Amino acid sequence: MWILYIEQDGRVSCRRRKLPMLSRTFLELIAIFLACLCLPLRAAPDTTASVELRSQTVSLPYGADLVTLSYRVTAGQVKEIPLVAVLVDTLGDQDPENDLPRYVWILTTAPPSVPQRLLSLVPFFYFSPGTNDHPDGNALPPFIDIAHLDRSQWKRISWYAAQSFLLNPQPWFLWSLPAAGSANWYEYERVRAATGELLMALWKNANEVDKPLWLDSPEWRETEAILFGRSVVRGYLRSRQLQELRNEQLRRQRSRLARNWELLRQRAEEEHLFFDPLALPSGEFTHALLWVAKEDVERHWRVRPFNHRFLNIRSPWRDRHLKGWQGYVKEVETEEGTHHLIPLAIYGLDFPKIPTLLVDFRDVFNPKKRELSRRIKGDGIRYALERSPLWNGTYRMGTWIYDFFTGRTGVDYNQPSRLSTAAQLGVLLLVNDQLAPDMKVLIQEELGRLKLNPLTLDFEGFPRVAIAQHAALLKQALQGEGLRQRLLQDRQRDQVRLKHGLGKRFLFQLVRFASLGQYRHREPEEFRAAYIFHRKWRHHQDFLREVADSEGPLELVWDPQRIHRSLQFVLENADRLPESTGRLAQVLLERAQTPELQSLAHRCLLAFRPSGELRASGPQILPRPPSLGLPGQTEPVSLPRP
Amino acid sequence: MKNASTENVRRRSGGLLGRRCLFIGCVAVSLAASALAGSQGEAARLPWRVVLLKFDGLPFHLVDDNIDRLDSRTARRWMPWTRHVFYENGVRFPHFFTRGLSISAPAWCILDTGRPPAIRFSVEFDRATGAVEDYLNFATFYWDMLRRQRIYPRPVEVLDELGVPLFSDVFPAERTYSSIQLFQRSLRWMVLANVARRQFFHASPREYLYQAAGGMGFKNAFFEANEREFLYEIEHSGKQYLDFFSAMADKNLHNDNGPGAARHVVEELDQVVGRTFEAIQKSGISDRTILVLVSDHGMNTRSDRFSQGFNLVRLLGLPQGGAHHVLTKRRTLSNYSLKILVRPLATSVVNRSQAGGYLKDKPEYVTAMLDLDGNERASLHLRSSHLNRLHLVLLQLQKKIRTRRSPSSLAEELRVLQNGLEAKVGRQLVELEEELGNLSETLSSLKEARDLTPAQKFQRDRFESYREAYEAYRQALSGLLRARPEEVADGKVSVRQLLPPGIFGPSNGIHELQEYVVDVDMEGRYRTLDYFQFLAGQRVRNTRGGVESKPVDFVATRVPVEQALPALQAAGLGADEDPVWLYASPESQALILAQSFSGETRLRYVPVAQLRQDSSGAISFRRIPFQPGLPLRIWEDPDLGVTGRREEWLGQFHGEEEWRWALYRTRYSLGILGLYEACQRPRTLPGISPALARFFRRRQLHMDPDLQIFAADGWNFDVKDFNPGGNHGGFFQASARATLMIWGGERTGLRRGVSIEKPYDSLSFLPTLVDILRPLDGGSEMMRRLSAVPWAGQSAREVLQAELAQAPP
């Protein structure tokens, strides 16, 4: 149980205490109430801004933890802003090994308001009316619902099919609204995913926060691969393939960031500018600022040539605006002396080939027109389809050639949407402590102008939205019924899946459909224990399968202690486990080299069937025996070696 | 040895051409290949077998730092196999250094031949003909193979011309298996066919989905197909020499300094080690097999900083850099270029200067050539400053450049310059005429000969092209020496005829590099540049991660001993080979002196300042005391392994071994030895025949760069792309420390679980292998030949168990 303490200096801190269950819930309610009140607490003025990431856990009475990652800024005042919350299903026990993250909320983004949704249907409408600042807590849908990961994919596929086969043959006024709406919605989802990805990466790489076990679990990595992979087929790959893809994707992303970092640094150097990469607390550079020294503007005035390749901004050496600059200035000391730096532009680094302009401090319209060109081109295709095949073909050919040349040479008119990166910059501004507060406000204002999608978010509103949503979420989790119901339903669903085959499950759905949703099949409460056991088994089974699938002698490749632990679980529960586990034990026996592991695996195997023969079908509770492609799977298993 | 290699050439080429077929056909053949496998019985008859895993650019520290790492979740080891095979049951060399520059072509050349590098750079440039030798370019090699214009990769052709055999040449063709790499005699079409099969045909629908979602790419398919064939050969064939080459580590570590990339590299490596080891266990002769993991160099990749690029090509093209049109092997920012799509196989590119100057709009007049390979160092050829002056005088005589100088003074200067050139190249041209005569004779005998092997035919064609290019060079320079001012002024001969583009002429001496002529002003005065000061004086504003603002660490060049000797003697020093001069700043310089003491060359490091050469060739410098900040920073290095007072030790000449022990833990590793190796005059090599040896040596001399530029820690000179990961080429520990690990079966007598603390360099690689294999051999012809080779390096006999190690060789 976490208790909030208000310390003498005005800081809020959390400490864990073990308390009886009853008083726990009560105290929690009070604590949360207090926490919500105290968040914008004032403290002694502090000149240096420091940012600290923290994670807080609130145990929910129905066997789950609500874990929140938040950051604390000390810059004049202490602010604690929640960023992301995860509901972890602990099944009410203390064993972290069977913990399962179920829902994730990105607190800095709010669901779009009704006017936003309506405007998103208007074709060629590239403005945003502003975000919904006061979201309704009860309706706060999770950003990730692990149980229904494939749902959004199915939605996308079926929407695409409907659009191509049903809507497109109709006259344009019938399909243009839904088409515009879906394009906007798709982009909005990607922006949210990008924000979520950044936040989760923040969590994973933060040094000061302890990382829960599930952040590194195969399930979570699969989830990330599906969610952040931006590919429809990912839901149908094997776990290991997914994890490999995820690793590959992370490597590529990192190399993209690094290359663009270096590209921009070199270009800044060549043009005599100052390069200032912006880092996440984990040290990862995702954005970069360019500055110009006021002294250099004087010195190179109208003399120095300026090559705008990859920088995409106007020459600072001919800009009267800069000569008489009155705006924000940063003073730095270098080997050459004191420089007064004027901000020029901000770039996003996570782009395929070149850094992409997000903010041009001297030309508001510059990034916006680049982003617009992309959108108009995309929307144009949609409308071109309506015209003659000739016009359609020409248009497509034209855009293809355009795309090829701009893509190859690295022209910033053809980058993927910069809205995602802009949203990431919004998050970065929150947690970054190298920028001065004035500068942050300046950037937020500029970013606000990039809202070309009616559904997009307000960057200035981030902290406000996050605090409001977090409070609403806590309320919902502790008092409301919605979340509790949802969790229980998901557990039920897993249990049903566990117990019944595909045919029966289909039947249940049919009955539910026929009864207009009144009937829903439920498993009795006793089944819960079996379910908890099942999750434990999954944990060990997954590990043993990984071991069995690996190449080489087991003791060499794996920590034998870890194998022992899982085999011990198998040995103790052999009578309840399916033959697939038995087969794994057999594979392990065949491959083990040390007597200890051999004897343990042997005992496991004997525990399955004293005769040494595995039962033909598994215990009823366990579905989907994993196909291992291992020897001995199809043939009857013989007695193990003595 | 030489005869043997030509024999092999003949046999192999026949087999290879016979196997040439359409790609699709290859797929079919490769499918059938598994049925036509050799039997295990063949392998059983072998007295021993050597299996090499060659990983380009695998730094030792990467393996060593991660050898005990476990996955945080599953507790799976990152490198179980490497640990088991090499750390627990084999021998590892924690101080195994690349000899000379840590770049691929020379480094593999040493490992594959066991001699000092006959190929000295990864890109070489011929000052006489303007030709670029790009030894790392696989694409042109395959293209030429397909067009039947080539049979061996370019580096192997060059080695053959220089008369240097490969280690694998000792083995009969049917007993060797080499995978695709720089120094190879065979081309594995089958592998390529299998790559295609792996890439486009999958076992299950899920595999297709995986591919579609961005799974295994072409590079992986290539790697896998290669590996599969290699493993198959180990298990089922009677091959005695097998090697597997992978550039995976080099590629990944250049690109990415993240922990993910490092882990990916070591895990991939470990799996290859594991599968190879298991294949060896199944081969039936594991007891007399040795498995070697070796790399050519390391990599300066660090996760806490990005490697930063400094663009020398751009710098030399700027007005203050000399406004050179610069020749490089790859296009600047080739990833962003459209032109590369038009000429994908170009081996050289002219980077046109946008600055003005007398060569404005004449990009064919390339006056600088940069080899940036490895990226942590660069070698620079500049057109002879003397030729630049001649060029300027000719242009002035023809009034293409207008200055206030009178025609008579120009005519006078032309004569002076002609005399100067005559003194520099006159004798060379006479000798060259003779050499070309020899070449023509060889050519005519080759033309008359019937039944030439394909390899010989290609050699004949190459000789023909050398002859033509060098003849053109000879005639051009002779014409230039004979040109009369009146003729030039009349416009009877064009400047282009007298001084054709592409000719760089004789190397620049120190004086020419200190007063390098880049242009002329209205008064007819030359604008000159001191390239030492210019390059080493560069500063950069935008650096991060603790990388210093001086991108060029130091510049190195050779000083001809005859020019240096008077000044050396005046300073109480001596040398009998060319000293190497290191320049970090006007006040921070050093000379590496070499003197032979009863047959052994010993080196000495002498700090100096203000070294200059005047126009008469006289060199002057000031000796300065040892102090921090000198090139290579040995004085202040806490790890300098010297007992007693440092001044005393450093004030004397020391042999190679002594230096190795003193330096091997220092920041710049064996930098002094490496610089001496890299800056030496090319050695005299046997050549194809005595009559041609001098010509090929001349060619090598023409390929000697004027300057070698070394990047400061964390900097690189790459221009074709961005290398934020890391780089290599210099002498920093991380770049120069390569990997060498050996495992041997029971009968090989190799020690187990041993770390050899003595520092070695890559010259020791082959002699050590031969010493390990010799006791296993029953006195075969092959071993007799290997034993007869006078290996240049020291063998690490301590890898063998005591009784074997003490046995006389």
Ligand SMILES: [Zn+2]
């Ligand atoms: Zn490399």
